[in-house]
Amino acid sequence: MKSRKLVLKVLLSVALMIMLLNLSCTIAAGGRHTVGIRPDGTVVATGNNDDGQCNVAGWTDIMHVAAGFSHTVGLEEGGTVVATGNNDDGQCNVGGWTDISLVVAGDWHTVGLRNDGSMVATGKSDQGQCDVLGWAGIQQVAAGGAHTVGLESGGTVVATGRNNEGQCDVGGWTDITLVVAGYAHTVGLKNDGHVVATGNNAEGQCNVAGWTNITQVAAGRAHTIGLRDDGTVVATGRNNEEQCKVSGWTNIVQVVAGGWHTVGLKNCGTVVATGNNNDGQCDVGGWILETLSGDPPASYHLTISSAAGGLVTAPGEGTFAYCESEVVNLVAEAESGYSFGNWTGDVGTIADANDATTTITVNGDYFITANFEQITPQFDLTVSSTTGGTVTAPGEGTFTYDQGTGVNLV
Numbered sequence: 001m002k003s004r005k006l007v008l009k010v011l012l013s014v015a016l017m018i019m020l021l022n023l024s025c026t027i028a029a030g031g032r033h034t035v036g037i038r039p040d041g042t043v044v045a046t047g048n049n050d051d052g053q054c055n056v057a058g059w060t061d062i063m064h065v066a067a068g069f070s071h072t073v074g075l076e077e078g079g080t081v082v083a084t085g086n087n088d089d090g091q092c093n094v095g096g097w098t099d100i101s102l103v104v105a106g107d108w109h110t111v112g113l114r115n116d117g118s119m120v121a122t123g124k125s126d127q128g129q130c131d132v133l134g135w136a137g138i139q140q141v142a143a144g145g146a147h148t149v150g151l152e153s154g155g156t157v158v159a160t161g162r163n164n165e166g167q168c169d170v171g172g173w174t175d176i177t178l179v180v181a182g183y184a185h186t187v188g189l190k191n192d193g194h195v196v197a198t199g200n201n202a203e204g205q206c207n208v209a210g211w212t213n214i215t216q217v218a219a220g221r222a223h224t225i226g227l228r229d230d231g232t233v234v235a236t237g238r239n240n241e242e243q244c245k246v247s248g249w250t251n252i253v254q255v256v257a258g259g260w261h262t263v264g265l266k267n268c269g270t271v272v273a274t275g276n277n278n279d280g281q282c283d284v285g286g287w288i289l290e291t292l293s294g295d296p297p298a299s300y301h302l303t304i305s306s307a308a309g310g311l312v313t314a315p316g317e318g319t320f321a322y323c324e325s326e327v328v329n330l331v332a333e334a335e336s337g338y339s340f341g342n343w344t345g346d347v348g349t350i351a352d353a354n355d356a357t358t359t360i361t362v363n364g365d366y367f368i369t370a371n372f373e374q375i376t377p378q379f380d381l382t383v384s385s386t387t388g389g390t391v392t393a394p395g396e397g398t399f400t401y402d403q404g405t406g407v408n409l410v
Contacts, residue, residue: 027263031048043065046280046284048279048281062076073105081112097112097120099114142219157176166198182224204236204237211226221259233264269291273285304330310332310340312332325362337374346368381401
């Protein structure tokens with residue numbers, strides 16, 4: 001991991017390195033898929049793969065990833081670029097690119113920033129979103145639905161492409177350190193930690209004026225995410241799919257916004273996600289990724305299963321990744337005819353192994369199982385007598401017995 005970080009630092013200028021550390025070097029979110037870089041430079045992806053946008057299994061030595069609506073782009077250590085996915089508009093025609101320091105992906109186009117501050121672009125350009133060949137002195141770039149934004153060395157911003165919602169009205173911005181682009185809006189982070197935005201605001205995605213102490217921003221289809229300097233996250237805009245449900249996130253070092261989902265990278269390399277998961281784009285719970293920090297906290301896997309008779313509903317079943325000493329809520333629910341029994345396996349840090357709702361503190365790679373007990377059905381037997389006698393055994397009245405119990409009557 002350390003050697004990969006050294007290569008990245010050698011490739012990039014100090015200024016650009018600082019900017020890229022504030023970008024999603026390790027994670028990217030597309031329209032309906034999510035991509036991440038492992039510590040060894042290989043890549044993992046989840047979500048919709050109708051166009052092959054998740055076919056990244058053979059990629060190696062990747063330093064940066066970007067995701068468009070249905071394509072994925074990777075920057076290799078040597079400054080070359082690979083791409084997979086939908087190529088109907090040529091957005092994956094990046095095979096000849098060299099000396100690239102940053103790649104970004106819009107919905108249907110791809111843009112590369114060269115080491116000398118010049119630009120290359122490929123893909124759909126019906127709105128002029130690829131008209132960047134004349135740009136120079138660019139420090140960072142972003143690509144939206146059909147527009148492209150560039151951050152100049154002096155903190156000013158240029159833009160090209162579709163401007164029907166004012167998403168390219170960035171001419172007056174100053175003191176900008178980072179720009180991101182959503183489908184039809186653009187967001188800029190100022191050097192004092194405040195945020196500016198322009199473009200479509202139909203769902204409140206540009207309501208960022210009150211944000212402070214922001215170190216990174218991300219823009220999705222119609223929502224905007226901000227990462228605070230304390231590792232917490234704020235969000236505004238469309239929340240119909242809960243893509244803005246980030247208030248409980250902590251220790252986050254990178255955030256990205258997809259079409260209708262949001263992904264966060266924690267300081268130990270584990271990943272959290274919220275929002276639309278119809279294609280599995282939020283199934284990142286088991287990932288451990290590159291963090292780009294020198295000495296990240298340890299991370300471990302927790303594998304959860306259940307025996308017959310019930311399920312683990314929180315956090316679910318499977319293998320999940322957590323930071324060292326992270327406390328995880330566990331909830332097991334029994335099926336009809338069963339009751340919760342206990343947790344077995346690596347239960348040393350479970351608060352109460354006999355409680356269906358409890359917590360576990362993750363300090364290693366753990367395996368736990370929720371066990372359930374079958375409930376024996378019970379039935380009522382009502383015993384009475386008529387005039388002239390009594391029932392002496394078991395007596396008269398109503399008695400409850402387990403199913404299958406033999407009862408002597410006298």
